[in-house]
Amino acid sequence: MKRSVLPEPTVRDIPEASGxxxxxxxxxxxxxxxxxxxxxxxxxxxxxxxxxxxxxxxxARGATLADGRPRLPPNQHVISRIKxxxxxxxxxxxNAFRLNVYGEVEAPFVLDFAALxxxxxxxxxCDVHCVTKWSLLDxxxxxxxxxxxxxxxxxxxxxxxxxxxxxxxxxxxxPIHEALKxxxxxxxxxxxxALPLTHGAPVRAVVPDLYFWKSAKWLTAxxxxxxxxxxxxxxxxxxxxxxxxxxxxxx
Amino acid sequence: xxxxxxxxxxxxRPWVRAVHRDVGYVAVGLTIVYALSGLxxxxxxxxxxxxxxxxRELEIGAIQGETDAVAASAVLQRMGIxxxxxxxxxxxxxxxxxxxxxxxxxxxxGHVLDEAQRPRFILRAVNWxxxxxxxxxxxxxADAYAAGLLLLALSGMFMIPGxxxxxxxGAALVAIGVAIPVAYVVLSNGP
Numbered sequence: 449m450k451r452s453v454l455p456e457p458t459v460r461d462i463p464e465a466s467g468x469x470x471x472x473x474x475x476x477x478x479x480x481x482x483x484x485x486x487x488x489x490x491x492x493x494x495x496x497x498x499x500x501x502x503x504x505x506x507x508a509r510g511a512t513l514a515d516g517r518p519r520l521p522p523n524q525h526v527i528s529r530i531k532x533x534x535x536x537x538x539x540x541x542x543n544a545f546r547l548n549v550y551g552e553v554e555a556p557f558v559l560d561f562a563a564l565x566x567x568x569x570x571x572x573x574c575d576v577h578c579v580t581k582w583s584l585l586d587x588x589x590x591x592x593x594x595x596x597x598x599x600x601x602x603x604x605x606x607x608x609x610x611x612x613x614x615x616x617x618x619x620x621x622x623p624i625h626e627a628l629k630x631x632x633x634x635x636x637x638x639x640x641x642a643l644p645l646t647h648g649a650p651v652r653a654v655v656p657d658l659y660f661w662k663s664a665k666w667l668t669a670x671x672x673x674x675x676x677x678x679x680x681x682x683x684x685x686x687x688x689x690x691x692x693x694x695x696x697x698x699x
Numbered sequence: 700x701x702x703x704x705x706x707x708x709x710x711x712r713p714w715v716r717a718v719h720r721d722v723g724y725v726a727v728g729l730t731i732v733y734a735l736s737g738l739x740x741x742x743x744x745x746x747x748x749x750x751x752x753x754x755r756e757l758e759i760g761a762i763q764g765e766t767d768a769v770a771a772s773a774v775l776q777r778m779g780i781x782x783x784x785x786x787x788x789x790x791x792x793x794x795x796x797x798x799x800x801x802x803x804x805x806x807x808x809g810h811v812l813d814e815a816q817r818p819r820f821i822l823r824a825v826n827w828x829x830x831x832x833x834x835x836x837x838x839x840x841a842d843a844y845a846a847g848l849l850l851l852a853l854s855g856m857f858m859i860p861g862x863x864x865x866x867x868x869g870a871a872l873v874a875i876g877v878a879i880p881v882a883y884v885v886l887s888n889g890p
Contacts, residue, residue: 531745532752533743534740534743534747534748534749536832540802541788541797542788542795561788565790565791641804642802642804642812644814645802645814646747646814649802
């Protein structure tokens with residue numbers, strides 16, 4: 449019988465002893481497959497989070513507004529706290545606030561914060577809908593109706609659109625009939641408190657019947673125009689009108 | 700072919716590799732900027748990619764002061780804030796105190812809404828670039844970077860000759876890369 453004689457292992461041949469501890473790498477097929485499977489499961493669970501309706505969303509889907517529209521526009525889900533959604537902040541100082549109301553009006557004017565507060569104030573409860581698919585129900589906003597500002601400026605019949613102009617060149621266009629609805633405001637308070645900086649302090653627009661990017665934050669001017677002027681997002685592929693119930697997200 | 704006449708074959712591949720490598724080096728910095736910002740802004744519904752935001756409410760007791768400046772000083776003292784306010788504003792019962800990236804809204808009863816922002820140093824800068832908030836010259840850099848990415852994508856296909864040329868694994872992977880956006884547009888009913 450032939451016996452093979454194996455050499456004694458040296459320290460270098462023993463991974464632990466030599467410090468070359470075998471570690472799984474992505475080149476290890478089994479390890480790679482495990483990692484891929486784990487990643488897939490985590491991604492699927494994350495996706496399920498968005499697909500499974502919570503109670504608030506289910507209840508909202510079953511409700512209707514006074515005008516017959518479903519309370520929750522299609523493919524929206526309900527959240528409990530408003531999200532900031534970015535934007536380049538303006539100056540939150542009420543002392544620095546100036547609102548220029550101009551364009552197709554007979555009496556353009558500039559309003560400071562005190563003058564805005566001196567106008568008739570309304571507090572309304574409304575739902576707001578973000579194009580990123582969240583909806584906030586029963587939010588409370590205090591401010592001045594845009595219709596009251598238009599009346600003070602003596603709107604000309606030529607005005608067809610309102611352009612909200614904001615800090616750092618942001619703008620959003622809204623058809624005049626949407627901007628003059630009784631629920632369209634310039635808001636300076638949210639949930640009974642001063643408007644937070646991330647939500648447009650000191651003053652933002654609130655147009656609840658359109659996706660919320662139309663409700664420009666850090667407002668500096670209301671420009672009444674005769675012909676449409678698509679704004680920041682509208683010129684970047686988002687809908688010009690943005691009706692949530694028609695799911696007008698993109699152009 | 701007559702003896703003594705030498706033909707020179709044009710070898711493009713080394714040039715492709717050299718161009719790809721050098722453009723790739725230049726693109727590293729900008730790719731990091733756009734990739735970091737892309738990840739950050741892509742999830743803007745979940746967080747503020749530019750600032751750490753904090754909002755808190757607290758009670759500090761009734762505030763009295765002959766002037767807004769005196770009242771503001773009392774508020775800051777009670778809250779242990781050494782910073783001098785940049786401005787104050789009073790609207791009825793509420794005094795607003797403006798600090799650096801921080802605003803205090805204080806009622807005379809001493810209820811404070813304290814909202815503050817701490818800039819995310821790197822992300823705020825890369826987002827500013829990615830969203831082209833600076834405009835002007837950055838538009839040209841961004842255009843040049845986009846052209847560079849096109850060059851990298853196209854030259855990348857021809858860097859190393861496969862055993863089957865363009866018909867091998869590379870073709871399959873390129874097809875997958877093209878198919879993903881096409882399939883997504885088709886399956887999601889597109890724009």
